[in-house]
Amino acid sequence: MMSRRQSIWISHLVQRYQFGLLLCLFVTLAGCSEHHLSFLDPQGPIAAAQRGHYWFVVALSMVVVLPVIVLTPWLVWRYRYGGTAIYRPHWTFSKKMEWLIWGMPVLIVAVLSYVLWTATHALDPYQPLSSDKEPLRVQVVGYDWKWLFIYPEQGIAIAGKLMFPADRPLALELTSNTVMQSFFIPALGSQIYAMNNMVTKLHLAAGAPGTFRGQNAQYNGKHFHEQRFTAEALEPYAFSDFVEAARKTGVPMTRQRYEIFADPSTLSEAERIIDNGTNDGLISFSQVPEGLFEAIVDGPLLARALLPSGPVAMTPRNVSAVPKAPAGASIVPFKKEAAQ
Amino acid sequence: MSYFLDMLLGRLDWDALPFWKMLQEPTTFNIINGTIVTGAASMVVLGGLALVALITWFGKWRVLWSDWLTSVDHKKIGIMFIVVAFVMLARAIIEAVFMRAQQSVGLGGGFLSAEHFGEFFSTHGTIMIFFMAMPFLTGVINYIMPLQIGARDLSFPVMNSISLALTAAGAVLVMVSLVLTPFSTGGWSGYPPFTESPYSPGAGVDYWIWAVTLSTLSSTMTGINFAVTIYKKRAPGMHLMRMPLFCWTALTTAILMIFGMPPLTVATALLALDRYLDFHFFTTDLGGNMMNYVNLFWAFGHPEVYILILPAFGVFSEIFSTFSGKRIYGYKTLVIATISIAALSFTVWLHHFFTMGQDASINAVFGIATMLIGIPTGVKIYDWMLTMYRGRVRLTIPMVYAIGFIMLFVIGGLTGIILANPSIDYQVHNTLFLVAHFHNMLVPGMLFGMLAGYNYWFPKAFGYRLNERWGYRAAYSWIIGFILAFFPLYALGLLGMPRRTVAFLEPAYLPWTIVAGIGALVVLFALFSLIMQLGVSIRRRVTYAVPIGDPWDGFSLEWSTSSPPPEYNFPVIPQIASRDPFRSEKDSGQAYQRPEEYGNIEMPANSALGPVLAVVSFLMTFGLVWYMWWLVIGSGLMGLAALVGRSFVRRTTRIISADEVRRTHESWLDQVARAKAITRADERDTTNQGLAASPVEGAVQ
């Protein structure tokens, strides 16, 4: 497996710090966002191992790639027309050369294949991470064009942010309520598809508290580029504070709210209606019934049936502002001109 | 009345007009976008009208019909394929430049609407692959391969014309989608369920399905035609192992077409069944699932990318050998490598969906299979380098492309190897890193290959060389433009920027997208240079003329005929005794011999079936897109009638008399006798009439 030690060793090999700094330089020049964007600036063990593997492959391939880049111009010059180098128009084969040009790539590919095999198994997203702490279970549902994070053990759900304690691994189960999506937090690790009626799994962890950019990476329509979120690794106490707060101040998950949320819209559109327009890029739901995720996986009707009927927004003022979802809206989720 | 209109027009209505939305809701944003699209649409319409007007003005309809459209001559069909590619290319490039322009101002907004951006990457990808790259390479193989194996035409000339017809119909369908909008926003891969009716209800995806289907059918027929020709029509003595490498790549490409296209046919057909007849293959509500689509699409998609690259490899093999004044190094190795690449390409398709959730072992197996392709590819690269080794390298325009190719392609290959590692792919899949990878293969690989081949064989096809100055400008700006336009995308991908993003919020991306935008402008200049090159060359065609037909001191048979070659290619089918037959003839002073006797030559006669089927298949698919069922049925019956009618025709050939052949050939031989042989030093000079000095005179030294 690609152990931590190994990956650090590899990274030294390719001057990890220099590149990291360079990257930071660019990020800073361009007005550093506080979100970590890339696995080259890894914030967790998976991403770190991936970076190690990445540089390892780059470095090893250089053995066969660099000669091409260096020797080609040299050959062109050395054997230029009008030059004086030896000319052998009928020389077309050499056993020695044959060994070299087959042997080198074969060797490199053999080594790469070995590493590939071990790394693929070690970094299999289904593989739980070893840790002395219980992982935090979060269930992720993709909608057009936002994500919902359900915390089954806490009975809450949030959209717009993925909060988790930095000292516990994350065990994610993913599905999509709509078309295929790809859940992706580069600074933490792998992306994986989320698909309707199916459940994929992903295990991630952060090394320390911090915020990381997350997104959908699989095109799903016109607000695709807005389907982003912030992943936040919190200090343990901060996480329990967050859960408390969500339970208290979150809007209760009702059928009506759920339907509004599930309709095609961006997060801020949904937030305006459901969350009283707090405009903090976050909707938190309390009173999320057990088994909501499983119901969503099994079919939209089941999910709806599970949820209690109730008001859409907190105050009657907003209720009137809510457009009536037409009957059958869920069967044709994309109205031709969905909310601008 | 309205019922009648509904029948007549199907679901076509005012909304389909590109400026309709702008008129309904004239916001600035809508006006900008409406204007862009309307401008494009008017260019299509006006361009079409102008073309018709010009042809009428010059009274060329008859010539067009009898010399071109109904012609089944492989050379003319080849040229027409390339013309289609060129027209489509113009559109796809403009879209590419728009995308790059949008992203270089895309921090938090930009000028393009998300829908239009979606249509842009979808049409750009679809056109580049199916209506630029495929017709281009099909055209080149069409023209060159029969000449290289010493044949007079393909095995099935009429089917060849039908292939062209279907591709052309598909291309027209894509063009029409600019005027009667919209096109799909599902990308060139068209993944459901996004492309299913609930999520993409309009005509867009249907345009995509039918355009791609036409292209697929065309390529399947092309593949069959090429493969049979190579197996059955080689000149006597031309064993497989004596074929030029370009023919080997043509053969493997043909085989990939034959076996690689069916999965796409199935995928799009099932998607069409879902959309039209309410089947449930890829919607999850009633027991379908989209994973099988993804699987089928890439079972096509991966062989497809090797369809695109292999002919380019073939071109480069010819070019490296010719311009190094040296026989190709490691012919057998290259053949084996080509075959291995083709075979392996069927075993790796899963690498396009490592992130779907399957077992780690499956990912690893396919990942390793993918990396294996690096071995034969590397061998080819080294073989080309060893061809230059101890040669006499002439840095002509094709050679500049070849050098650019070899150095850039290895970088693309390296990033391919990176992507082949599932655990890394989890990070760069669906990002611009991937986009950079495949443009890195497609532009320096397939496109440079075709451009190099275009510069290399143009004198063969038209009888005069291309202008050098604009040619070099184009080649160098291609290389620089490519680097500027696509290397930043690697960085952006590593920074986690997803592909197909119209706008972004990370300031960190901006410097890179701006550089990429500048690169796109350089590429645009390269395109401009290409057009100038062509224009200047046409004007000076007399000065650049190479009627003798061997401007580069070539190795293979196509250089042994006049430029342009006669319709029947060879007055007498040559007898082949070695690899590089023309080289051997020249070396032994046997070139340009007078044949002992001439015979009548039987050539396939013109046929209107191709153009008829082009019209019919366009109308049929157009009807399908807009639900005009009467049109579908009507044109379907017409097509059937045409095919059945044709099957009753028995006089399908015409005879060119021995006298005529003799007259043409002898007058060319006289020209050869009068022409001045040149050494390679004068190759790029106007004294080059296409006759190479014999090696005894130190032609290459």
Add this chain to the structure above:
Amino acid sequence: MTRHHLSAQQENERSSELRSYVVGYVLALILTLTPFALVAWSDLSNMKLWSVIGICALIQIVVHFRFFLHVSLAKQKREDLHLILFTTLILVIMVGGTLWIILNLYTRIMPSMLP
């Protein structure tokens, strides 16, 4: 003016080709009737039945190739054989790969679809 115009060699060829069709037909009948009969009347376990069906089908395909399409390893042109073998290879890769991939995906992410 029919048969008596045939040379002896052609007569030979004719009867051998006729034999080929007849033999092929009989073999194909047997290979069809067996699985049908077993499915209809026997009470073998499912697994066994499936294997019998599969084996009979494979043999019957070979029979059709050999006796109806006259494809034989010894007499065929090289390109015909290349083609058939290559097709078989691609078929195995594509069908096998598809089943492997999709069924594995079902077990991991969509158990409801397992047959």
Add this chain to the structure above:
Amino acid sequence: MTPTTNRHPGINLGDMHEEASDACESLVFGFWVFMMSDLIIFALLFATYVVMLGGTAGGPGPHELYEMKSAFLETMLLLASSFTFGMASLALKYDRTKGQLLGWLVITLLLGLAFIGLELRDFHLMASKDGVPSRSGFLSAFYALVSLHGLHVTGACLWMLVLFGQMAVHGLDTGVKTGLLRLGILWHFLDIVWIGIFSVVYLGGLV
């Protein structure tokens, strides 16, 4: 042509039909290549069918829908038609008159039409049991596979009619002969695909 090598798959016309035999070498080979490409399409539909077996979505499955008897009859019809087409090929090769050839071809055509009729009856019965393609993924896959085969048989029958027409106009000329040879290959090929269908779809489902 030496009798020991085949110029192409299917029956070889040999030196009694020199012109047709020469023309066939490329024509039949090309058609055969096309068949192989088509075979990949069928193979992928088979694979699709198998992976969709679980997608009945609560609708009817193989046991409710398939009928062993008609599957058996259809198999027998196709198999017999393959044999009769073989006889037609022999008549084409060795008899110089059209009589026998036409006789065998007409029998083949009738068998083919009977097959199509029976298959349509199957579909009709299935539809009456809610077995329509829009009912479930499983049924979609069933119809795509089986009716594609059916469409091929229909196409083959039409082609035979066209060839009859050509025979009427041109007699038994090279064009007709090469057409018949290719049609023969298609016919046997469809029988091979049907082996897959009755084994995988019908018998496999009815087990």
